[in-house]
Amino acid sequence: MSSVLLLRARSLGLMAASLVGAIAGLGFPPALLAQSPDQSGSITLQSDIQESNSETGVITARGNVKINYPARQIQATAAQAQYFSRERRLILTGNVYVIQQGNSMRAETMTYLVDEGRFIATPQSDRQVESTYIITNPQ
Numbered sequence: 001m002s003s004v005l006l007l008r009a010r011s012l013g014l015m016a017a018s019l020v021g022a023i024a025g026l027g028f029p030p031a032l033l034a035q036s037p038d039q040s041g042s043i044t045l046q047s048d049i050q051e052s053n054s055e056t057g058v059i060t061a062r063g064n065v066k067i068n069y070p071a072r073q074i075q076a077t078a079a080q081a082q083y084f085s086r087e088r089r090l091i092l093t094g095n096v097y098v099i100q101q102g103n104s105m106r107a108e109t110m111t112y113l114v115d116e117g118r119f120i121a122t123p124q125s126d127r128q129v130e131s132t133y134i135i136t137n138p139q
Contacts, residue, residue, distance in 0.1 A: 044068040047081070057085035065092070072117065073101045078110075088114040096121075106130045 048063025060082045067076040079094025090112040092098070098105050098112075098119060107121035107129045121129040 042070075045081070059083040059085065067092075075099050076110075090114065102134045104132045 044067070045061055046064070046066040047061035049061070051060045051062075052058075053060075060080065062080045065076075065078045065081045067074070067078075067081065069075075076092060076096065076098040078092035078096040080092070082091045082093075083089070084091070092110045092112070093108065096105075096107050096110045098110060105119060105121055108124040108127070109122040111120040111122075112118070113120070121131075123129045
């Protein structure tokens with residue numbers, strides 16, 4: 001039998017402790033654990049609903065998802081986010097917007113590979129991914 005935890009999360013600054021540990025590289029176990037911020041930083045996750053399945057290690061946030069990851073200078077919004085703790089992979093879906101160090105990307109779906117620090121963006125059919133990059137001149 002699967003144990004699923006539902007969290008209603010509308011207040012500003014609410015941390016989903018499981019996602020904080022998972023994405024920040026704290027070795028998130030399948031069960032939810034309270035995590036204190038460490039030197040790799042913390043992640044603030046806001047959404048209308050959050051679920052964590054301790055058997056699969058999958059964390060799902062739905063509705064008005066906002067992610068702030070200061071350690072990697074990442075901010076993101078999406079309709080849904082799913083974190084697969086065993087693969088250390090975050091999938092954002094639904095009008096995804098990510099900004100990192102001033103660079104931004106829009107897509108229907110984005111996968112963030114935590115260990116590689118890499119985004120993979122996929123558009124809706126018959127559309128394109130849009131990116132804006134800041135290019136500085138060498139001094």
